[in-house]
Amino acid sequence: MKTTKIKRIIYGIFTVTAVTALLGLSKNAGGTVHAAPEKMRVGFQHIAGYQERTEDGSPRGYGYDYLSEIAKYTGWKYEFVDASWDACLTMLANGELDLVTCASFNEERREIYEYSPYQMGLSHTILTVRPDNDQYFYNDFQNFGGMKVGLIKGNAENSAVDTLYEEYNVSLETVMYSTEAEAKRALAAGDVDALITSSLRLLENEKLVGAIDSRPIYTITGKGNTELMQTFGKAQEQMLLANPYFEADLYQKYLANNIGYKVALSREEADYIKENKTIRVAVSSDTEPLYYFDGQTYKGMIVDSLQAMAEEVGLEVEYVVTASDKESIEALKAGTVDVVPDFYADYVYEEQNHVLMSKPYLEMQYIEISSKTALPKKEETIVAACPGCFLNDLYIKKHYSDESIIYYQSEKECVEAVRNKKADVTFVNQYTARLLLGEDRNLRLNGNIIYDAGHGIAIAVSEDNPTLYRIMNKAITNQNPETFSQIVDNYSSGTEKVSLQRYVYDNLFQVVLIGFAVFCLIIIVLLYIEWQRRKYEKHLYELAYKDTLTGLGNVKQFEDLASKRWLEYRGQTVCLISMDISHFTTINETYGRAVGDQVICYAGQMLSDLFSKWGIVARNEVDNFFLLGVCDSEERLNVIIKDIKEKIGTFRYEGDNGFSEDINITYNFGIVREKCTGSTSIKKLIDRAQMARKSAKKTSSHVRIFNDEMEKQLLREKIIEDNMESALANGEFAVYYQPKYCMTDNRIIGAEALVRWNSKEYGFMRPDEFIPIFENNGFIVELDFYIMEKVYEMLRLRLDQGKKTVRVSINQSRMHFAQKNYIERLNALREKYQIPDELIELELTESIFADIHDIRTVVEQLKENRYYLSMDDFGSGYSSLNMIKEIPLDTLKIDKSFLEDDVTDSDRYQKVVKKVVELAKDLNMEIICEGVEKPTQAEFLQSVGCIYAQGFLYARPMPEKDFSKLLG
Ligand code: C2E
Ligand code: CA
Ligand code: CA
Numbered sequence: 001m002k003t004t005k006i007k008r009i010i011y012g013i014f015t016v017t018a019v020t021a022l023l024g025l026s027k028n029a030g031g032t033v034h035a036a037p038e039k040m041r042v043g044f045q046h047i048a049g050y051q052e053r054t055e056d057g058s059p060r061g062y063g064y065d066y067l068s069e070i071a072k073y074t075g076w077k078y079e080f081v082d083a084s085w086d087a088c089l090t091m092l093a094n095g096e097l098d099l100v101t102c103a104s105f106n107e108e109r110r111e112i113y114e115y116s117p118y119q120m121g122l123s124h125t126i127l128t129v130r131p132d133n134d135q136y137f138y139n140d141f142q143n144f145g146g147m148k149v150g151l152i153k154g155n156a157e158n159s160a161v162d163t164l165y166e167e168y169n170v171s172l173e174t175v176m177y178s179t180e181a182e183a184k185r186a187l188a189a190g191d192v193d194a195l196i197t198s199s200l201r202l203l204e205n206e207k208l209v210g211a212i213d214s215r216p217i218y219t220i221t222g223k224g225n226t227e228l229m230q231t232f233g234k235a236q237e238q239m240l241l242a243n244p245y246f247e248a249d250l251y252q253k254y255l256a257n258n259i260g261y262k263v264a265l266s267r268e269e270a271d272y273i274k275e276n277k278t279i280r281v282a283v284s285s286d287t288e289p290l291y292y293f294d295g296q297t298y299k300g301m302i303v304d305s306l307q308a309m310a311e312e313v314g315l316e317v318e319y320v321v322t323a324s325d326k327e328s329i330e331a332l333k334a335g336t337v338d339v340v341p342d343f344y345a346d347y348v349y350e351e352q353n354h355v356l357m358s359k360p361y362l363e364m365q366y367i368e369i370s371s372k373t374a375l376p377k378k379e380e381t382i383v384a385a386c387p388g389c390f391l392n393d394l395y396i397k398k399h400y401s402d403e404s405i406i407y408y409q410s411e412k413e414c415v416e417a418v419r420n421k422k423a424d425v426t427f428v429n430q431y432t433a434r435l436l437l438g439e440d441r442n443l444r445l446n447g448n449i450i451y452d453a454g455h456g457i458a459i460a461v462s463e464d465n466p467t468l469y470r471i472m473n474k475a476i477t478n479q480n481p482e483t484f485s486q487i488v489d490n491y492s493s494g495t496e497k498v499s500l501q502r503y504v505y506d507n508l509f510q511v512v513l514i515g516f517a518v519f520c521l522i523i524i525v526l527l528y529i530e531w532q533r534r535k536y537e538k539h540l541y542e543l544a545y546k547d548t549l550t551g552l553g554n555v556k557q558f559e560d561l562a563s564k565r566w567l568e569y570r571g572q573t574v575c576l577i578s579m580d581i582s583h584f585t586t587i588n589e590t591y592g593r594a595v596g597d598q599v600i601c602y603a604g605q606m607l608s609d610l611f612s613k614w615g616i617v618a619r620n621e622v623d624n625f626f627l628l629g630v631c632d633s634e635e636r637l638n639v640i641i642k643d644i645k646e647k648i649g650t651f652r653y654e655g656d657n658g659f660s661e662d663i664n665i666t667y668n669f670g671i672v673r674e675k676c677t678g679s680t681s682i683k684k685l686i687d688r689a690q691m692a693r694k695s696a697k698k699t700s701s702h703v704r705i706f707n708d709e710m711e712k713q714l715l716r717e718k719i720i721e722d723n724m725e726s727a728l729a730n731g732e733f734a735v736y737y738q739p740k741y742c743m744t745d746n747r748i749i750g751a752e753a754l755v756r757w758n759s760k761e762y763g764f765m766r767p768d769e770f771i772p773i774f775e776n777n778g779f780i781v782e783l784d785f786y787i788m789e790k791v792y793e794m795l796r797l798r799l800d801q802g803k804k805t806v807r808v809s810i811n812q813s814r815m816h817f818a819q820k821n822y823i824e825r826l827n828a829l830r831e832k833y834q835i836p837d838e839l840i841e842l843e844l845t846e847s848i849f850a851d852i853h854d855i856r857t858v859v860e861q862l863k864e865n866r867y868y869l870s871m872d873d874f875g876s877g878y879s880s881l882n883m884i885k886e887i888p889l890d891t892l893k894i895d896k897s898f899l900e901d902d903v904t905d906s907d908r909y910q911k912v913v914k915k916v917v918e919l920a921k922d923l924n925m926e927i928i929c930e931g932v933e934k935p936t937q938a939e940f941l942q943s944v945g946c947i948y949a950q951g952f953l954y955a956r957p958m959p960e961k962d963f964s965k966l967l968g
Pocket of ligand 3: 895896
């Protein structure tokens with residue numbers, strides 16, 4: 001809502017009077033007046049808003065604009081001379097100035113100056129105080145006595161002081177200032193209580209407490225300049241004919257936004273508010289967004305506007321619902337409500353309804369709505385309307401016959417009727433229309449705004465209640481000019497949600513275009529994601545199926561491909577070859593791991609070159625490769641083996657500085673040949689080929705074909721695996737103890753725990769038969785903890801009985817070291833049985849150290865947790881010396897293989913053993929020898945300083961019962 005419109009209406013009223021007069025005068029005036037261009041000297045008295053200079057010194061304001069417009073018709077140029085009002089008048093009289101504006105009329109002046117034929121505006125004499133001054137009521141002049149008032153020298157308004165004295169018998173104390181600015185400063189500083197000035201100035205931080213009189217203002221010139229004033233008058237005629245609202249526009253431009261401009265309440269008004277705290281307001285049918293009930297409170301533009309007004313003057317609002325505008329007016333007359341908030345601002349209508357109508361605060365336009373689908377040609381158009389609403393009386397009834405009007409309860413229902421084709425057309429206010437049209441794209445605006453039905457919205461109160469009428473007027477005037485437009489904005493922005501739908505409908509082409517672009521973008525993004533996904537899948541596939549070192553497939557891929565080829569191979573004899581490099585560890589040791597890797601790559605590459613056409617090639621682990629293909633005869637198999645031996649038998653090692661060497665590679669071949677049937681399983685073939693390869697290592701030809709004996713062995717392994725869990729649960733595993741002796745005095749210094757399996761079904765089994773299988777499938781971990789628990793039970797019992805105990809060593813397989821909670825589990829068990837540290841020893845086989853890189857940290861943790869550690873089978877493998885040098889162990893256990901030959905016969909062996917004993921002693925390690933069977937061996941060991949022994953010579957592994965007896 002623009003305040004412009006309201007102001008225009010108000011100022012239009014007095015301007016129209018002037019224009020009517022002008023029309024009579026200008027009959028003979030004819031075309032534009034063009035006097036010769038002259039430089040007019042204009043007195044420029046400074047009055048904020050009326051006439052002032054901007055920061056850069058250029059003139060602006062009501063008076064300046066007025067003269068500028070005049071110049072368009074006269075061709076004048078101006079020179080503005082800054083001076084006080086008084087000085088301006090003097091200079092004009094002396095002929096030093098040609099024009100001065102804003103002069104009010106009086107007979108005295110008329111003697112000295114020539115007046116313009118028409119006024120240039122209307123000035124009210126106003127009395128203003130500081131906005132926080134609540135001492136004075138509006139126009140309560142009789143009580144203004146003693147007020148200290150500021151005046152501006154030479155102002156016609158100053159005579160108001162006399163008027164007040166004459167009319168109300170009040171005398172005011174006056175202080176004269178030479179400029180408006182000075183006077184304003186004095187008011188702000190509290191030097192004076194009030195100012196008496198012209199309303200043609202900007203009221204900033206002032207409150208209006210009185211309007212004394214009004215007078216027109218004119219432009220004046222020196223006496224005798226009649227011609228000049230005639231020219232001026234003609235220009236005024238032309239100007240007002242071109243724009244009758246010119247003065248109102250100027251007022252609007254410079255003075256309407258009087259921020260903080262407030263009108264004080266009169267004493268009577270203030271009393272009214274005190275007595276009637278609450279005003280009852282009629283709200284008729286639900287017309288979102290004007291007013292509506294959201295289930296809890298009343299809302300809407302009118303409700304918010306009323307709220308702002310009520311707050312301004314300190315009133316409360318109570319709503320009374322009525323069925324129509326008509327009913328609202330009836331309620332007002334009956335005295336059941338005090339206010340009708342949405343009255344059609346029209347003086348005729350005001351009179352007809354016997355109400356007092358405030359100045360309008362909102363503006364209402366109506367919009368014609370018809371269905372978007374073409375209307376059927378009908379004789380008569382059916383219009384949907386709300387009964388008793390202002391629009392009916394004002395517009396619809398004038399334009400449509402009674403028969404063609406159908407009544408609905410609300411504007412919403414009217415629109416609904418058009419949508420359902422029950423009516424052809426309806427009229428809805430612009431705010432509601434925005435809301436409803438936004439929701440429905442089948443409706444359209446027809447003929448847009450109905451201009452002859454537009455009107456202002458005012459507050460109506462009963463004719464008998466002029467006080468409330470004045471209060472409401474002030475409540476509207478005193479609003480910040482932004483208030484009402486802000487309220488309208490608040491409700492309009494809420495419709496944006498729905499107008500998206502409408503936007504789409506109205507801008508179909510653009511929307512389709514944007515939609516298509518978005519669609520393309522989405523496709524591109526999806527394609528990119530898919531590409532990334534495939535890349536990732538490929539990566540995963542490679543991780544899962546590819547051997548990174550050689551680029552060959554791994555065992556998983558091998559199994560996959562093989563099962564896919566099964567159909568193709570069905571009915572033919574296939575062979576699976578598992579091969580590895582004999583003494584690969586030696587190559588690694590001699591040339592280093594990097595060269596070891598090169599050898600593996602070379603072998604892999606060559607195998608792939610030679611056999612990928614024939615069948616499937618894969619690398620299983622380290623130096624172990626698989627080949628699978630059709631091989632119907634033994635000759636064919638021999639050719640394959642021969643090819644490999646010959647073509648991949650030598651690797652040329654290129655070292656630094658041009659050094660090169662041929663490394664001979666020999667392979668172990670484990671082969672399984674079988675007719676491929678539906679039941680052939682690739683896993684089974686692999687197991688068989690692996691078994692054959694392991695046994696091939698022990699043959700001179702290094703080639704072994706899987707046979708019945710191996711088949712039996714495999715079967716047995718399977719039985720072991722199938723039965724191990726139940727055997728553990730059924731207590732079929734037993735601990736045997738083999739004592740360790742001090743050879744010098746035959747004293748038992750410890751024992752080794754060794755497992756035995758006494759199977760109900762398969763009889764007594766030695767560890768060699770099942771331990772390797774358990775080490776493969778991981779069951780060894782459970783078994784070892786079981787053994788440990790049995791040992792602790794035995795020790796605990798003996799400790800409790802106060803019997804003799806010795807340290808018992810328990811074998812730990814390499815599998816343990818890969819367990820995350822290994823040490824926690826060990827500690828928990830030790831804790832459970834409260835076994836002293838010195839009674840426990842862990843035997844770690846040498847192979848552990850060869851296998852696991854990170855062995856050192858585990859060993860250190862074990863030491864930190866106070867476990868005695870011994871290196872088992874020392875000397876059976878390789879790298880042993882390196883190991884003991886780096887890893888802190890307590891005991892070195894010389895492997896029984898050292899004693900296999902008669903040590904006393906071999907000088908070399910003796911020397912080696914002697915050195916090992918010395919080394920262990922140097923490193924502060926205990927040393928013991930296992931597998932001592934003969935007295936000669938015992939003698940020899942003692943002679944080189946190894947006094948501890950474990951072996952059949954002293955005792956065989958024995959059941960717990962026997963061991964207990966032995967210990968005593
Ligand atoms: P090991 O740790 O080297 O155990 C010593 C093996 O040498 C035992 O064989 C023992 O009976 C045997 N032995 C002892 N004195 C002599 C002797 O004078 N002459 C000969 N020829 N042999 C002797 P056993 O009990 O058959 O165990 C074989 C292997 O099984 C053990 O070798 C060990 O590596 C493993 N083992 C046994 N029990 C367990 C166990 O509870 N856990 C784990 N992880 N491995 C075990
Ligand atoms: Ca052992
Ligand atoms: Ca051993």
